[in-house]
Amino acid sequence: MQLLVYIAxxxxxxxxxxxxxxxxxxxxxxxxxxxxxxxxxxxxxxxAEERERIAAEHGLDQPVTTQYLTYVQNLLQGDxxxxxxxxxxxxxxxxxxxxxxxxxxxLAMLLGLxxxxxxxxxxxxxxxxxxxxxxxxxxxxxxxxxVFWLSLLAIYFLFYQWGIVPAPxxxxxxxxxxxxxxxxxxxxxxxxxxxxxxxYGTARILFLPVVVLAFGAMAPIARxxxxxxxxxxxxxxxxxxxxxxxxxxxxxxxxxLKNALLPVITMTAVVYGFLLxxxxxxxxxxxxxxxxxxxxxxxxxxxxxxxxxxxxxxxTMYVTLFLxxxxxxxxxxxxxQTA
Amino acid sequence: MVNQRVAEVSxxxxxxxxLNWRQEFAYWARRNPVTAIGLLFVLLLVLMAxxxxxxxxxxxxxxxxxxxxxxxxxDHYFGTGTFGEDIFSRxxxxxxxxxxxxxxxxxIALVIGCVIGAVAGFWEGFLGEGLMRIVELLQAFPQFxxxxxxxxxxxxxxxxxxxxxxxxxxxxxxxxxxxxxxxVKHTQYAMAxxxxxxxxxxxxxRHLLPNSLAPIFVQSTLQPGWAILSAAGLSFIGxxxxxxxxxxxxxxxxxxxxxxxxxxxxxxxPGLFIVIAVMAFNLIGDGLQxxxxxxxx
Numbered sequence: 001m002q003l004l005v006y007i008a009x010x011x012x013x014x015x016x017x018x019x020x021x022x023x024x025x026x027x028x029x030x031x032x033x034x035x036x037x038x039x040x041x042x043x044x045x046x047x048a049e050e051r052e053r054i055a056a057e058h059g060l061d062q063p064v065t066t067q068y069l070t071y072v073q074n075l076l077q078g079d080x081x082x083x084x085x086x087x088x089x090x091x092x093x094x095x096x097x098x099x100x101x102x103x104x105x106x107l108a109m110l111l112g113l114x115x116x117x118x119x120x121x122x123x124x125x126x127x128x129x130x131x132x133x134x135x136x137x138x139x140x141x142x143x144x145x146x147v148f149w150l151s152l153l154a155i156y157f158l159f160y161q162w163g164i165v166p167a168p169x170x171x172x173x174x175x176x177x178x179x180x181x182x183x184x185x186x187x188x189x190x191x192x193x194x195x196x197x198x199x200y201g202t203a204r205i206l207f208l209p210v211v212v213l214a215f216g217a218m219a220p221i222a223r224x225x226x227x228x229x230x231x232x233x234x235x236x237x238x239x240x241x242x243x244x245x246x247x248x249x250x251x252x253x254x255x256x257l258k259n260a261l262l263p264v265i266t267m268t269a270v271v272y273g274f275l276l277x278x279x280x281x282x283x284x285x286x287x288x289x290x291x292x293x294x295x296x297x298x299x300x301x302x303x304x305x306x307x308x309x310x311x312x313x314x315x316t317m318y319v320t321l322f323l324x325x326x327x328x329x330x331x332x333x334x335x336x337q338t339a
Numbered sequence: 340m341v342n343q344r345v346a347e348v349s350x351x352x353x354x355x356x357x358l359n360w361r362q363e364f365a366y367w368a369r370r371n372p373v374t375a376i377g378l379l380f381v382l383l384l385v386l387m388a389x390x391x392x393x394x395x396x397x398x399x400x401x402x403x404x405x406x407x408x409x410x411x412x413x414d415h416y417f418g419t420g421t422f423g424e425d426i427f428s429r430x431x432x433x434x435x436x437x438x439x440x441x442x443x444x445x446x447i448a449l450v451i452g453c454v455i456g457a458v459a460g461f462w463e464g465f466l467g468e469g470l471m472r473i474v475e476l477l478q479a480f481p482q483f484x485x486x487x488x489x490x491x492x493x494x495x496x497x498x499x500x501x502x503x504x505x506x507x508x509x510x511x512x513x514x515x516x517x518x519x520x521x522x523v524k525h526t527q528y529a530m531a532x533x534x535x536x537x538x539x540x541x542x543x544x545r546h547l548l549p550n551s552l553a554p555i556f557v558q559s560t561l562q563p564g565w566a567i568l569s570a571a572g573l574s575f576i577g578x579x580x581x582x583x584x585x586x587x588x589x590x591x592x593x594x595x596x597x598x599x600x601x602x603x604x605x606x607x608x609p610g611l612f613i614v615i616a617v618m619a620f621n622l623i624g625d626g627l628q629x630x631x632x633x634x635x636x
Contacts, residue, residue, distance in 0.1 A: 018479075023476075140618060156601075277482065280576060299577065310484075
């Protein structure tokens with residue numbers, strides 16, 4: 001019950017936050033932009049009357065407050081404008097490309113957790129062992145390496161030099177047809193359809209961008225897990241558990257790990273935000289047909305309805321993830337419920 | 340246990356004989372090798388930026404189609420690019436851009452963020468709450484994407500790049516400063532200052548702020564590294580420094596098309612310097628945090 005009240009409260013707070021987000025995006029794309037916003041719609045050779053007509057058509061002759069209200073009204077109806085690049089409604093573009101990016105970033109997130117947590121746990125339990133040093137070195141490197149540079153290095157070695165991965169283009173082997181759409185995630189859909197070859201074709205090509213992104217995600221997760229583990233193992237309750245003669249394995253895996261992972265949950269949302277940003281860089285390098293590449297193309301062409309759509313999507317995703325991780329945190333940490 | 344450790348540390352500090360600053364530094368560096376290495380590298384990069392004309396072997400802007408895409412050699416340490424530009428000289432000059440972005444963006448964020456945080460912590464209530472809501476709004480965006488949005492709105496240029504990265508760094512400083520001020524505003528020295536007739540603003544400015552800056556500086560040492568990474572990322576996608584300026588991220592971008600034809604050096608060396616710079620800043624941060632919080636192991 002308490003939990004439901006909490007969730008309801010958080011959902012309610014989401015409304016002003018998202019409204020604020022739209023305000024910031026509005027400010028950035030309509031008010032702060034370089035030059036006159038009308039120029040973004042009007043061809044350079046247009047006559048003065050034509051300029052006025054187009055400005056009026058887009059409501060740009062209205063006062064800024066009216067413009068904002070219209071803007072929010074349109075947003076609520078799912079109208080994000082029409083992309084200059086694709087001449088399609090931005091909302092359709094986003095929906096079409098969302099599964100690709102979701103698949104890429106989520107797989108990277110999962111891989112980052114799958115490697116980062118065990119690494120952090122071992123490093124925290126066996127302090128100053130070689131695992132600890134390797135994990136520390138990997139974390140320092142993972143945080144310091146620009147994801148676009150790492151992508152290029154990976155392509156150079158794994159594709160150009162050794163030829164063990166396919167050409168870094170697209171989401172799926174170019175000779176294959178995508179699996180029948182259920183979720184839009186090629187790996188999942190091909191498994192549902194039982195098309196093993198398609199699964200292999202898409203997994204092979206996803207491998208490199210996922211690993212590159214996961215490397216950056218793993219670093220902070222491993223560090224966070226390690227410091228959580230160290231704190232937990234130095235605590236009074238672990239001391240008490242040891243005094244009671246509980247086996248060390250049980251202490252580490254059952255008691256310490258749970259506490260060590262609590263901060264990692266919140267971290268996950270931050271890391272996912274990093275992956276969303278990273279997807280713009282990585283998708284561009286790997287010619288991956290997702291939202292990140294869409295955003296990059298939009299930026300290059302000053303396609304501002306598309307840019308704004310992407311930013312709104314990223315912020316909404318980010319805020320929602322924070323909400324989910326906060327709720328999970330609250331379920332797992334009983335101390336907060338009484339507070 | 341902690342108290343004991345602190346006592347040990349302070350005992351060591353007091354027994355230590357008088358040293359001149361050089362010995363003092365050597366002593367400190369031996370005890371904090373990680374921080375010292377980081378500091379050394381940052382220093383080297385700053386020197387490289389300042390003395391770029393002396394270090395560079397060629398004009399970083401000179402192009403010569405006759406010598407394009409040459410692999411590293413004695414004439415061109417890091418090889419040449421698509422237009423025959425000397426990569427080594429461009430990397431050296433690139434330190435000017437990337438180091439100014441790191442210090443510039445973080446400096447601006449530090450000043451604005453700390454002022455917001457201090458005001459919000461000192462005058463809780465309507466003003467403080469309002470300010471923090473605005474800060475939280477900035478945090479509703481993934482950092483890099485907000486930087487992208489701002490840089491995209493302002494248009495690609497060196498100054499706008501610094502502004503974009505500074506704005507995305509404001510929240511962390513605001514939060515740290517606010518928490519800090521909340522915890523020191525009821526200390527005895529603050530009350531003593533109030534009792535001796537200082538105005539509220541003066542207490543904040545002359546007493547609380549100077550006592551809060553150092554810990555905040557330490558807690559946020561990861562920011563310069565992050566600033567370099569995002570600046571390079573923004574330039575990579577064309578939202579930062581423009582060609583032909585030798586910024587490291589932009590240089591990686593110009594070489595990215597050449598990777599699959601085997602010309603790795605065009606992208607590799609500028610990227611390597613990004614890694615070195617970010618690592619150097621992060622090592623300083625790591626070391627300082629260990630120093631301040633002996634519980635961290």
